[in-house]
Structures are given as structure tokens and as C-alpha cells.
Amino acid sequence: MKEKTVNTVKDNRFELLKELLLEDDREKFTALSEEIVQREKLSKKVNPLIDSKINDLRQNFPEYFGSTITETIKTQIRDSQDEVVDALYPIMGKLIKKAIVSEITKLSERINKTISEKFSVKQMFRRFIKGKNTDAEDVLQEVFEASIEQVFIIEKDSGLLSGSYSKGDIADKDMVSGMLTAIKSFAEDAFSKENQNLEDIKFDNFQLTIKNFKTIYIAIATSGVLTTDFKENLADNTNNLAEIILRERKYLEDETKLNVMIERHLIA
Amino acid sequence: MIAKKVLLVGNFGVGKTSLIRRFVLNEFSEDYISTIGVRVSSKIVSYQNKDIKLLIWDVAGTSEDEKIPKAYFLGASAAMYVFDLSREETYNNIEAFLDSIKQLSNLKEVTIVGNKKDLLTAEELKTVTNAITVPIDLVTSAKENDNVADAFLQLASQAIK
Numbered sequence: 001m002k003e004k005t006v007n008t009v010k011d012n013r014f015e016l017l018k019e020l021l022l023e024d025d026r027e028k029f030t031a032l033s034e035e036i037v038q039r040e041k042l043s044k045k046v047n048p049l050i051d052s053k054i055n056d057l058r059q060n061f062p063e064y065f066g067s068t069i070t071e072t073i074k075t076q077i078r079d080s081q082d083e084v085v086d087a088l089y090p091i092m093g094k095l096i097k098k099a100i101v102s103e104i105t106k107l108s109e110r111i112n113k114t115i116s117e118k119f120s121v122k123q124m125f126r127r128f129i130k131g132k133n134t135d136a137e138d139v140l141q142e143v144f145e146a147s148i149e150q151v152f153i154i155e156k157d158s159g160l161l162s163g164s165y166s167k168g169d170i171a172d173k174d175m176v177s178g179m180l181t182a183i184k185s186f187a188e189d190a191f192s193k194e195n196q197n198l199e200d201i202k203f204d205n206f207q208l209t210i211k212n213f214k215t216i217y218i219a220i221a222t223s224g225v226l227t228t229d230f231k232e233n234l235a236d237n238t239n240n241l242a243e244i245i246l247r248e249r250k251y252l253e254d255e256t257k258l259n260v261m262i263e264r265h266l267i268a
Numbered sequence: 269m270i271a272k273k274v275l276l277v278g279n280f281g282v283g284k285t286s287l288i289r290r291f292v293l294n295e296f297s298e299d300y301i302s303t304i305g306v307r308v309s310s311k312i313v314s315y316q317n318k319d320i321k322l323l324i325w326d327v328a329g330t331s332e333d334e335k336i337p338k339a340y341f342l343g344a345s346a347a348m349y350v351f352d353l354s355r356e357e358t359y360n361n362i363e364a365f366l367d368s369i370k371q372l373s374n375l376k377e378v379t380i381v382g383n384k385k386d387l388l389t390a391e392e393l394k395t396v397t398n399a400i401t402v403p404i405d406l407v408t409s410a411k412e413n414d415n416v417a418d419a420f421l422q423l424a425s426q427a428i429k
Contacts, residue, residue: 158343178308
């Protein structure tokens, strides 16, 4: 019991000594812990607001800063063209080189394939008997063979689509035929004299050939190199198709039947 | 499905394109529009249990504008003249515009629509509609999507008459 009292006195003295020696540290510790508590309290209140603002920015960044960024980029490009070219050239150069190499490889493979087919004994003998085209013409024709990509039969005035054919999918054929009619009307109105009609439009690798008839026009999109033979055949077939349609107007009221007619006369 | 060409005509800035944007989602590239002066959109509407595909030709400016090819008006089954309720100059010569549209398109009727209703108070709207010499079919607000579908339904009904 006595020993215990001594210990208590010792403890008190120790505590007193601790207080005397560590007073400064204790103050710092209290200040620090208050700061941490304050920060935790503050972050509880502020964090949701920051999160919501970050979400808002994430979702609406283009709206808030799109125009500023675009403007900044434009200014930067305008003011430091050399630096931009220096920075982009290695990347663009590589991409362009890659694309060109890939296309040339494909072309070379097609030429090789065509040459090996064309210069077989059988083909050479056939060509000797036929005796029309040169070897170069034959090879080029095979490589860049013309093909019909799309066909539209459109009512001349309204621009409404009567029938169509397409190798791939077209999102809204009716809208395309409407816009095509508008472009055609605009071009005819702006550039032509004495009721001339627009007959050819070229874009990218495609050529749009337009054949005008009294109440309809037929627009045919082709790709590849159009030889005289191909053009003549296409013109003949288009005229034949138009003749049938204009003689039997029922085709213009039945899209499915008209589409079959297009395939039969122009594609097959 | 029946397909009909319909026209939307009116001065610049009256909200024709906004009406179409509100009504139709698929649109052609913006680049062509300013050059050739027309935008073609398509929309299928259901009218009296029939599906009708409307090919909407949004003609920029008015028919009196010499830059617009007259061919844009050919073959249309219906037309809507849109004016801005808040701008007097868009309805001052409305009768002349209507005559011109009828003459170019061979249509007997044109649906008349006053747009931008949201910019006017009820009292101002009354004053404007009273001042206009021809009967207005509908007042719309493309911004607030007010009466927009009704305007195109009326156009569809005119197209299949």
C-alpha cells in the first residue's frame, strides 16, 4: 500500500516534468489535431460539392470549354505554324507513308494476280483470236474495273424516290434523293442555259451519271475506270430500263418491282 | 408507304429550321444548305392510321428571292408558310408571299404558321394575330415544342387531300 503511494507521487512528478518539458510540443500537437479535425469537417461538407462539380465538368466539358479550346488551338496553330508542323510531321508522315504503302501493296497484288491470269497460255491464245485490246489495257481494266455502286430512279419534279439499288447500306435513301434533286435543280438553275440538264457529278472515287427523261431521272453512281464500252453499255441499259418504266407506269408505283427491274437491267 | 414532298417557306430567321429540328432528327450535312438554299429532311408521320413519309424541303428565304431555283417548288403536295410573330417584316407582305408560293407550286392552299410564340405575351400575340390579314392556322414555338407536331400533321393532312 505504501509502495503504491510512492509510485503515485512518482507518476505525478513524471507527469509534471513531462508537462514542463513538452509544453511547446503539446501546443503544436493540439493545433495540429485541431487542424486535422477542421479539415475533416470541411472535407465532409466540401467533397460532395467538388464531386458534383467534377461530374458536371466531365459531362459538359465540351460545352463549357469547347469553343475556348478550339479558339486557343486555332490561335496556337496560326501563331506557331512551324512548331506545329515540326510536331505533327513525324506522326502524319508515318501515317501517310503507311497508308500509301498499304494501297500500293494491294494494287501490286491485284496487278500481279491479273498479269498471271492474263498471261496464261489459254488467255493469250484467247486474246490472239479476239485481237482487240492491248495487254496494258486488259490489265488496267481488270485492276480498275468499273462497277455500279448505286442506282436511284427519282421523280423529276418532286425528288421522290421511286426505286433504287445499292451495293451497301444508305441511311435515308429518300433524303438523299431529295437532296440530289435539289443539288441538280440548283446546278441547272445556276449554270445552264436553255433548259440544259445536269448529267455528271464527280466526287472522290465515284462518278454520278444522270440520265434525264420526261418525268423521271436515273442517277447511277459508279466506281473504277469507265471505259467507252462500259459507258455505252450503261447508256443503252439505262435507256432500255427507262423505256420499260415509262411505258408501264405501274413500276413507278411499286418500289419492290422497280428494284427488281433495276437489278435485272443494270446490275445482272 | 405514301411519300409526299412538302415545302417550308418563309423569311430568314423565322424558325423554319428550328421547327424541323424539333420535329425531325435526321438531317443532311449543314455544309450544303447555305450553298444551294434548301435542306431536305424526311419524317414519317401517322395520319388517320396511315404512315406518310414527308420529304420536307426547307427553302431558305422567300419565294421572291431570285436566288432560289423555281424548281424547288415543283411537285410539292403541301406547303407551310412560316413567319416570325415577333418580327413585323416577316408577315407584312404575307399575301404577296402566299400568292407567289401558290403560283410556283400550283398548290391551292398553304398552311400558315406563326412561330416564336414564346417571345410574345398573350396580349401582344392577340394584337399581332389581329393585325395579320390572312387566317393563321397555328401559332408555334419551336423552342418550347409548342404545337410543332400539330403544324406538321396539318401539313400531312394537306398533302394527302
